[in-house]
Amino acid sequence: MDFENRTAIVTGAGSGMGLLASQKLAEGGAKVVLVDVNGTAAEAAVASIRGSGGEATASVTDVRDYQQVKAAVALALATYGSADILINSAGGAAQRVFGCTETWKDLDVAIIDWGLDVNLRGALYFCHAVIGHMMEQGKGVIINMGSVEGVTGSYAVEYGAAKAGLIGLTKSLALYGAPHGIRACCVSPGPVLTRPAMANMETRLGRAAEPIEIVDLILYLCSDKAAFITGQNYTIDGGRSLGGP
Secondary structure, rough: OOOOOOOEEEEOOHHHHHHHHHHHHHHHHOOEEEEEOOHHHHHHHHHHHHHHHOOEEEOOOOOOOOOHHHHHHHHHHHHOOOOOOEEEEOOOOHHHOOOOOHHHHHHHHHHHHHHHHHHHHHHHHHHHHHHHHHHHHEEEEEEOOOOOOOOOOOHHHHHHHHHHHHHHHHHHHHHHHHOEEEEEEEEEEEOOOOOOHHOOOOOOOOOOOOOHHHHHHHHHOOOOOHOOOOEEEEEEEOHHHHHHO
16 A cells, blocks of 8 residues: 555554554555654664665654653654654553552552553544644544454453543544544454463454554555545454354
8 A cells, every 4th residue: 555655653653563553654655753652662663664765753752741742743744744644553451561460449540540541541632733734734544543342341441441432532533524634543453462462362263363464454544545434443353342152
C-alpha cells in the first residue's frame, strides 16, 4: 500500500505492534514520527528505519501529559509539514506492567489511574491535538488500538473499561471528523505474540496472532483502499470473543 507524501504519528512506537506499524508505514513511503516514553527504544527504532532508507524521527513523550502530546504533534508538523495518520498504539494492562498480584478490589487507585490514563486519556489527548490540523488539510485517518477485552469485558477492570472507551471515542471521532474528510477506526486484537505469555490465551483458532496479522489490518484501514470505512471497531481475535463452552 502506498503511503507516499503522508506523515504518520504512531504512539507506543518503541516496541510491539506500534514499532512494526511504524516500520511498515515507512516501507510504504510514509514519514513517521515514532512516539514513545522510552527514548532509547524510540531512537533505536528511528535509526533502524533510516538505515533501511525510510524517513523517521523520534518524540520522547508521556501520553498522559497533554503538553508533551501537543509538542509531539508540533514536531510532526514542523518536520514533515502534515499530520495525515495517527495510530494510538500506546497502552498496556496496568496490573501486568506494575507486577501487581492483588485482586482488582484491593488495587491501589494510582495503578487504576495509570491504566485509564495510558489506555484511554492518552489516545483522546492525541486525537484532540491532531484533529484541528487534519481538518485544515481536509483529510486524515485515526486508528485507535483497542482490545478484545473492550468487547468482552476483563478482570483487569480499568483496562477493559478503557479499551471499551476507545470504541466510543472512535465512533464519536468518526461523526465529528466526517464532514472534514477524517476517518476513524478501532482495531481490537485478541492475544498477539508480542510477548510469550500471549500464547497461553485461548482462541477458537487455537493460537495467538502474529503481530503482522494485526498490523496488516491497520495498514489497510490507513490506506486509500479503506476510503469508505469509518466509525467501525474491528475485532481480530481468532474467535476469542465468540463465547460458548
